[in-house]
Amino acid sequence: xxxxxxxxxxxxxxxxxxxxxxxxxxxxxxxxxxxxxxxxxxxxxxxxxxxxxxxxxxxxxxxxxxxxxxxxxxxxxxxxxxxxxxxxxxxxx
Numbered sequence: 666x667x668x669x670x671x672x673x674x675x676x677x678x679x680x681x682x683x684x685x686x687x688x689x690x691x692x693x694x695x696x697x698x699x700x701x702x703x704x705x706x707x708x709x710x711x712x713x714x715x716x717x718x719x720x721x722x723x724x725x726x727x728x729x730x731x732x733x734x735x736x737x738x739x740x741x742x743x744x745x746x747x748x749x750x751x752x753x754x755x756x757x758x
Contacts (some may be wrong), residue, residue: 678738688732699751
């Protein structure tokens with residue numbers, strides 16, 4: 666059954682300057698997840714994602730792995746309200 670959920674992920678570790686946002690864009694497309702990714706001033710990365718519950722779970726697993734040069738040390742995950750405002754996945758600057 667298709668059940669849309671929304672999550673906010675804050676990814677810590679070596680996640681800036683290593684292609685993490687572009688990696689996130691690619692895996693979001695693979696899992697058909699919509700939302701945004703952006704660098705935070707403190708060196709972490711924020712991801713807002715909406716999609717099927719199972720797709721979001723698989724997406725999170727990819728976020729944990731990250732691209733080759735990244736080193737993810739932690740992911741803080743929070744449920745947020747589904748807005749249905751996203752029609753794609755994009756990098757926010």
